[in-house]
Amino acid sequence: MVYNGHQQHTITALVQDKPGVLARVASMFRRRGFNIVSLAVGNSEQPGLSRMTFVVNGDRDTVDQVTGQLGKLIDVVRISDLSDQETVARELALIKVETSPANRGEIVQLVNLFRAAIVDVGAKSMVIEITGEEDKINALANLLAPFGIKEMMRTGRVAMVRGQAEGRVSDSVGIGRRGDIMDRARVNYEGV
Amino acid sequence: MKLTGAEIVCESLLKEGVDVMFGLPGGAILPLYGALSRYPQLRHILCRHEQAAAMAADGYARATGRVGVCAATSGPGATNLVTGIASAHMDSVPIVAITGQVPRPAIGRDAFQECDVTGITLPITKHNYLVMDVADLAPAIKEAFYVARTGRPGPVLVDIPKDVLLGERAEFVWPEQVNIPGYNPPQDADREQVAVAARLINEAERPVILAGHGVLISHAYEELRQLAERAQIPVVTTLLGISAFPTDHYLHAGMPGMHGMAYASLAVDQADLVIALGMRFDDRVTGRLRDFAPRARIIHVDIDPSELHKNIKANAPVLGDLKCVLRQLLPLVERRVHMEWLRRVDSLRAEHPSLRIRDTEALLPQYVMQQLSELTDGKAIIVTGVGQHQMWAAQHYGFKEPNTLITSGGLGAMGFEVPAALGAKVGCPDRTVWSIAGDGGFQMTMCDLATAVESGINVKFAILNNGVLGMVRQWQEFFYNKDYCATVYSANPDFVKLAEAFGITGIRVKDKSQVAPAIQQAMAIPGPVVVDFVIKQDENVYPMIPAGESVGEMMEEPAPEGVQGIR
Numbered sequence: 001m002v003y004n005g006h007q008q009h010t011i012t013a014l015v016q017d018k019p020g021v022l023a024r025v026a027s028m029f030r031r032r033g034f035n036i037v038s039l040a041v042g043n044s045e046q047p048g049l050s051r052m053t054f055v056v057n058g059d060r061d062t063v064d065q066v067t068g069q070l071g072k073l074i075d076v077v078r079i080s081d082l083s084d085q086e087t088v089a090r091e092l093a094l095i096k097v098e099t100s101p102a103n104r105g106e107i108v109q110l111v112n113l114f115r116a117a118i119v120d121v122g123a124k125s126m127v128i129e130i131t132g133e134e135d136k137i138n139a140l141a142n143l144l145a146p147f148g149i150k151e152m153m154r155t156g157r158v159a160m161v162r163g164q165a166e167g168r169v170s171d172s173v174g175i176g177r178r179g180d181i182m183d184r185a186r187v188n189y190e191g192v
Numbered sequence: 193m194k195l196t197g198a199e200i201v202c203e204s205l206l207k208e209g210v211d212v213m214f215g216l217p218g219g220a221i222l223p224l225y226g227a228l229s230r231y232p233q234l235r236h237i238l239c240r241h242e243q244a245a246a247m248a249a250d251g252y253a254r255a256t257g258r259v260g261v262c263a264a265t266s267g268p269g270a271t272n273l274v275t276g277i278a279s280a281h282m283d284s285v286p287i288v289a290i291t292g293q294v295p296r297p298a299i300g301r302d303a304f305q306e307c308d309v310t311g312i313t314l315p316i317t318k319h320n321y322l323v324m325d326v327a328d329l330a331p332a333i334k335e336a337f338y339v340a341r342t343g344r345p346g347p348v349l350v351d352i353p354k355d356v357l358l359g360e361r362a363e364f365v366w367p368e369q370v371n372i373p374g375y376n377p378p379q380d381a382d383r384e385q386v387a388v389a390a391r392l393i394n395e396a397e398r399p400v401i402l403a404g405h406g407v408l409i410s411h412a413y414e415e416l417r418q419l420a421e422r423a424q425i426p427v428v429t430t431l432l433g434i435s436a437f438p439t440d441h442y443l444h445a446g447m448p449g450m451h452g453m454a455y456a457s458l459a460v461d462q463a464d465l466v467i468a469l470g471m472r473f474d475d476r477v478t479g480r481l482r483d484f485a486p487r488a489r490i491i492h493v494d495i496d497p498s499e500l501h502k503n504i505k506a507n508a509p510v511l512g513d514l515k516c517v518l519r520q521l522l523p524l525v526e527r528r529v530h531m532e533w534l535r536r537v538d539s540l541r542a543e544h545p546s547l548r549i550r551d552t553e554a555l556l557p558q559y560v561m562q563q564l565s566e567l568t569d570g571k572a573i574i575v576t577g578v579g580q581h582q583m584w585a586a587q588h589y590g591f592k593e594p595n596t597l598i599t600s601g602g603l604g605a606m607g608f609e610v611p612a613a614l615g616a617k618v619g620c621p622d623r624t625v626w627s628i629a630g631d632g633g634f635q636m637t638m639c640d641l642a643t644a645v646e647s648g649i650n651v652k653f654a655i656l657n658n659g660v661l662g663m664v665r666q667w668q669e670f671f672y673n674k675d676y677c678a679t680v681y682s683a684n685p686d687f688v689k690l691a692e693a694f695g696i697t698g699i700r701v702k703d704k705s706q707v708a709p710a711i712q713q714a715m716a717i718p719g720p721v722v723v724d725f726v727i728k729q730d731e732n733v734y735p736m737i738p739a740g741e742s743v744g745e746m747m748e749e750p751a752p753e754g755v756q757g758i759r
């Protein structure tokens with residue numbers, strides 16, 4: 001996916017659920033100057049392990065550096081690069097819009113159109129919950145903007161490969177990366 | 193029997209085979225010292241500054257290949273370790289730093305001498321631990337040593353709150369093995385990768401081996417020599433790779449880069465294959481990346497996957513432990529003699545004799561290093577600070593044995609020369625250890641001369657005293673219109689009297705003729721000695737490739753007055 005002239009890549013990491021693991025990851029991204037577009041963290045299917053989903057901007061080399069540097073963190077167990085994979089990607093957003101008796105109906109129509117849900121209704125506002133890919137959420141937010149968005153919260157993308165595959169998997173130190181490194185090397189090798 | 197946390201730390205250190213540590217106590221770590229006196233097998237060397245403790249642990253680790261250990265208290269003790277830890281991190285040196293922390297209930301309340309040392313050291317350690325439960329202590333220490341020494345080595349810090357050291361007791365259970373899912377340092381490389389590398393070597397007409405610190409870390413000097421001799425490939429070494437290949441070997445071709453020998457840089461420039469072994473294409477080696485080895489294919493062997501393709505894209509990246517990889521590679525490499533290429537490298541050496549020493553009455557630092565090299569037969573352990581003297585040591589000492597140059601290469605931390613030399617000597621008591629200092633760096637850590645005296649550490653300290661922050665002065669001369677702002681030390685102490693104040697011999701050398709006798713005298717004295725070599729103030733290090741530039745912009749020494757000792 002191309003965004004603002006940069007390629008967007010989705011990377012997931014299985015990490016040990018230990019205090020400070022988020023700080024380690026964040027510190028590495030900051031120090032190396034990698035640009036995180038979004039980051040989502042939560043429990044995984046395995047006890048003691050969490051899964052992080054990163055969306056990063058950059059070219060192929062940058063993403064390889066990101067996965068390489070992530071892999072060096074001792075608490076990171078496994079990394080999957082989901083770029084070039086068939087994935088299901090979702091984000092959740094809560095949007096609080098200003099409402100008046102006059103426009104409520106129109107907003108409800110939009111919500112239905114987007115298969116979003118109204119999860120709270122107040123005298124002058126309502127909270128809308130929407131799940132989907134970023135584009136869909138952006139589209140709804142744009143349409144709601146004229147009514148006045150008081151607050152918006154987005155979770156950042158979570159993503160999963162469709163079917164059996166798991167992305168290009170890397171153990172934290174390298175083993176799984178071998179295939180990857182070779183792929184790129186051969187391209188290089190022919191190029192000389 | 194249940195033990196206190198402090199006793200568990202001591203027992204764990206013994207299990208790891210530790211017999212010496214460097215440190216300086218304070219409130220939060222005092223319980224550990226309370227236990228330490230009951231463990232005479234653990235020698236504690238009391239330093240005068242925690243930076244020295246960390247750097248001594250570094251010197252110890254590099255000289256011995258074992259994990260170096262240092263200890264400090266919370267807050268300022270821990271922050272004083274930081275420069276030493278950062279240096280060890282940049283140079284992939286295995287050390288374990290143990291710090292005291294304020295008691296658990298006080299953490300997060302800005303208690304006296306509280307400091308978030310695990311936070312501070314996050315980006316400069318391979319890993320760190322804050323141990324909040326006495327039952328976790330032994331596993332944490334075992335893991336710390338394991339992580340520090342395996343794979344690409346590095347510093348690991350273990351922060352222990354005072355009440356974990358002293359509070360409730362626990363059974364000492366030493367885990368049989370560590371369990372870190374996802375941490376599997378590579379050993380053997382993928383066979384396909386090795387095969388591609390071998391093919392490139394067999395196809396090359398002008399190959400060069402670029403050997404780095406990884407050769408020393410994985411003890412692969414024998415394999416390196418076999419590879420070089422098998423296919424007759426010249427070997428250049430990075431600063432940290434110096435001593436990975438004997439300087440007096442006919443295939444040794446110097447050090448390339450910013451202050452490397454011209455012929456080494458030119459050989460890399462003209463090569464059609466660069467075989468990079470355990471090095472990371474630091475900018476001091478490559479100069480401007482796009483002009484680095486423009487005619488060459490690149491083989492890059494490293495144990496750290498994130499190094500492959502990081503600065504330089506390799507045609508044949510090989511992930512693995514260097515010793516294992518070279519063993520896999522050797523049988524696939526054809527015996528060859530690249531006659532024409534070897535002749536070319538030889539003529540480069542003759543046309544660009546970077547290491548000639550001007551024949552002058554002045555006391556030149558290069559001459560001091562050359563004399564030291566001869567009088568120690570190239571077999572001393574040389575520990576340097578950072579600056580001109582570091583480069584002169586790298587250029588003019590004829591290293592004959594593996595692992596004998598210890599220097600802060602990646603971080604470039606002045607002040608390394610004194611404490612790291614102490615650590616090296618503690619680790620290798622039978623070796624001659626010379627600390628090569630600048631007068632600037634020496635004054636950063638010279639307080640630890642007291643440690644040398646107190647703990648009987650027989651290091652010889654040579655100060656190449658130019659009365660200036662020489663390397664910076666050189667940059668000012670070349671690039672800042674000779675504006676010598678803040679680089680002249682006009683009130684240096686009298687280093688001879690200073691030595692005497694510490695209770696050791698000080699020798700001053702002002703004249704060329706005194707160099708050899710002073711070195712011999714220093715070595716005859718059975719304890720630490722300071723030799724103050726008062727060298728020519730405005731001597732520059734040549735050649736020089738300015739930062740961010742390339743071989744094409746290399747400055748060589750201006751026309752010589754006389755020529756001596758071409759090597």
Ligand SMILES: Cc1ncc(C[n+]2csc(CCOP(=O)(O)OP(=O)(O)O)c2C)c(N)n1
Binds near residue numbers: 578580
């Ligand atoms: C801790 C630290 N501060 C500053 C520098 C920047 N620096 C690099 S070389 C140098 C001069 C070193 O002077 P000295 O130790 O006398 O050695 P010389 O270059 O004169 O041989 C300085 C200040 C550094 N490398 N490390």
